[in-house]
Amino acid sequence: MGYGSAAARGSIVVGLALAALAQAHALGASGPAGGGCQPTRSEPLPPYYRPGAPLRARVGSGYALSGWVREAGTCRTIGGARVEYFLANPDGEYDDHHRGTIIASTRGAFRLVSNFPGRFRGRPPHIHIRVSARGFVPVVTQHYPRPGTHAGAMTIYLRRTTTL
Numbered sequence: 001m002g003y004g005s006a007a008a009r010g011s012i013v014v015g016l017a018l019a020a021l022a023q024a025h026a027l028g029a030s031g032p033a034g035g036g037c038q039p040t041r042s043e044p045l046p047p048y049y050r051p052g053a054p055l056r057a058r059v060g061s062g063y064a065l066s067g068w069v070r071e072a073g074t075c076r077t078i079g080g081a082r083v084e085y086f087l088a089n090p091d092g093e094y095d096d097h098h099r100g101t102i103i104a105s106t107r108g109a110f111r112l113v114s115n116f117p118g119r120f121r122g123r124p125p126h127i128h129i130r131v132s133a134r135g136f137v138p139v140v141t142q143h144y145p146r147p148g149t150h151a152g153a154m155t156i157y158l159r160r161t162t163t164l
Helices: 006-026
Strands: 063-071 082-088 094-103 109-114 127-132 139-143 151-158
Touching (some): 082 109, 094 109, 127 151
Antiparallel strands (some): 063 109, 082 094, 082 127
């Protein structure tokens, strides 16, 4: 009894791998090395960032980034976080068609579908990401897709704001 074509079998394997990755994140795993849920180091806002990007999870095709937003320290998911992103188009230029905003699910999950980012001024392909949520310090970070891949995953850990 077979599972059809090699492509169908490959889809099953990819689906199982993604399900295992999602389960690991749901249990609070932080990646292969473990290490707990340390806050994601934030970077300065890049000069091409513009607030007010439209709500959309697709700005092209060929690359999918799955992610989770969690609380640093406790590893709890942060539902409803605002995930803003922008990336260079295939020609390596920033434009309004390659930026958007995603609202993370109640489980803190988000998924972006885009083209593989172009090389901007000789930099490696990357996606800029800014994550904010009520009661947490916003984080600005980047995702660097590995050449030749069509999908990536990341977890962003936010710190609670402190009040004096």
